[in-house]
Amino acid sequence: MQLIIDLHKHTERQGPGSVSDTLRALDLMNLPNGQTLKIADIGCGTGGQTLTLVQHLDAEITAVDLFPEFLEELKSNAKKLGLKSRIKTLDASMDNLPFHPGKFDIIWSEGAIYNIGFERGIKLWKKYLKEGGYLAVSEITWITAERPNEIETFWTAEYPEIDTASNKIRLLENNGYTLAGYFYLSRESWMDHYYKPLEAGFDSFLQRNGNTELAKKVIADTKAEIELYRKFGASYSYGFYIARKAF
Numbered sequence: 307m308q309l310i311i312d313l314h315k316h317t318e319r320q321g322p323g324s325v326s327d328t329l330r331a332l333d334l335m336n337l338p339n340g341q342t343l344k345i346a347d348i349g350c351g352t353g354g355q356t357l358t359l360v361q362h363l364d365a366e367i368t369a370v371d372l373f374p375e376f377l378e379e380l381k382s383n384a385k386k387l388g389l390k391s392r393i394k395t396l397d398a399s400m401d402n403l404p405f406h407p408g409k410f411d412i413i414w415s416e417g418a419i420y421n422i423g424f425e426r427g428i429k430l431w432k433k434y435l436k437e438g439g440y441l442a443v444s445e446i447t448w449i450t451a452e453r454p455n456e457i458e459t460f461w462t463a464e465y466p467e468i469d470t471a472s473n474k475i476r477l478l479e480n481n482g483y484t485l486a487g488y489f490y491l492s493r494e495s496w497m498d499h500y501y502k503p504l505e506a507g508f509d510s511f512l513q514r515n516g517n518t519e520l521a522k523k524v525i526a527d528t529k530a531e532i533e534l535y536r537k538f539g540a541s542y543s544y545g546f547y548i549a550r551k552a553f
């Protein structure tokens with residue numbers, strides 16, 4: 307795990323996504339004016355999207371991650387940008403959060419809810435939202451009705467909850483949310499904003515970690531994941547789901 311953290315903590319994002327995706331999701335919300343919004347960014351990593359949100363909203367953000375190393379990066383970047391006073395970091399697990407019910411206007415989570423499963427996450431987190439509050443989550447999603455066996459087998463083993471957008475939207479509706487919008491991430495959001503910056507750090511990662519067999523395996527596994535996306539990226543992406551807690 308330490309090696310995986312070390313590989314990922316030097317990049318802006320720890321999963322597919324971009325500033326324009328974050329802003330597009332934000333644009334699908336009808337947010338109240340004239341008040342400071344309370345936001346939880348769950349599984350924030352080094353906070354790529356946290357910084358975008360705080361730069362574009364009158365908001366106070368609680369950024370949550372399991373790994374303090376990622377939160378330290380976020381704190382240091384927020385300080386450099388003069389945004390530290392509006393971001394609180396919390397080192398906690400997303401399935402055991404210390405929040406009061408009805409605290410947040412928005413719960414944001416890019417590429418992280420899979421750690422506890424989409425259905426469990428949307429159920430657990432709903433109580434922390436105000437009535438009419440928004441949930442914005444991105445989640446691995448099939449973007450075609452059929453797909454090659456190889457990729458179906460791989461993803462179903464990795465994450466059995468992978469599904470089509472229509473099934474994910476039904477889950478949201480069945481759990482007390484109203485869909486406000488949906489889109490899926492482009493190839494650029496995967497390649498230019500996630501995989502290419504990660505690839506650019508492979509050599510320095512190996513040097514830092516003494517070229518050990520374990521470090522080489524981390525790189526080999528990451529290369530295999532990237533190759534899979536290059537080959538089968540027409541079948542899956544991250545779906546971005548923006549939903550409102552029903553009144």
Ligand SMILES: C[S@@+](CC[C@H](N)C(=O)[O-])C[C@H]1O[C@@H](n2cnc3c(N)ncnc32)[C@H](O)[C@@H]1O
Nearest residue numbers: 319320321349350351371372399400416418421
């Ligand atoms: C794929 S990364 C996404 C990070 C960031 N949101 C982004 O899009 O760049 C998933 C994040 O979830 C965090 N994570 C994993 N398990 C977690 C848990 N149980 N509670 C909180 N965060 C967790 C990881 O440390 C990691 O930062």
